[in-house]
Amino acid sequence: MANNQSVRLHLDTFTRGRIIGKLEEGRSVTSVAAEFGIAHNIVSRLWRQFQTTGTAIQGFSSDRPRGTTPTDDRYIVLQARRNRQQTAGKIARHTTKATGRPVSRFTVARRLHGGGVFARRPVRCVPLTPAHRRMSYLWCREDRNWRDNEWGRVLFTDEID
16 A cells, blocks of 8 residues: 555544553553554544543434535536536536546436525517506507618617617
8 A cells, every 4th residue: 555545544432441441541542542552632632522522422414415515516507608508418417427426417407406596498489468468569559650760769678788
């Protein structure tokens, strides 16, 4: 094994109990760490956990592990903001290709929602009530004979200029 790589060995419950027992006897954290051949900070953290919670047993999570990392989540939101027309399925395929881990479109939709990006359906037109239609029709009938200079004074709300 290369020097820059490290192996993370998890302590079993029995070994944790032995470490706590030696610390309760009054031995120093450094001597216990040297005896078991583990880092000082691991023994220190284990001792602190025991003093706070009263147990040295590592808690188990009932949750499933997350399919994406926080970096993946930022990538998903960035993809959506770069191209607003992309679907969640397309972003999922991009993310799967980029990370090498399968990501579903439902996961992408949840991450986008968490990132403040929501799906929007564009409105095709403003819905008009019958009263609006009647008033628009009357306005057109009254002003159908206008000349260009008269129409030049009218501001239409869909104009960009």
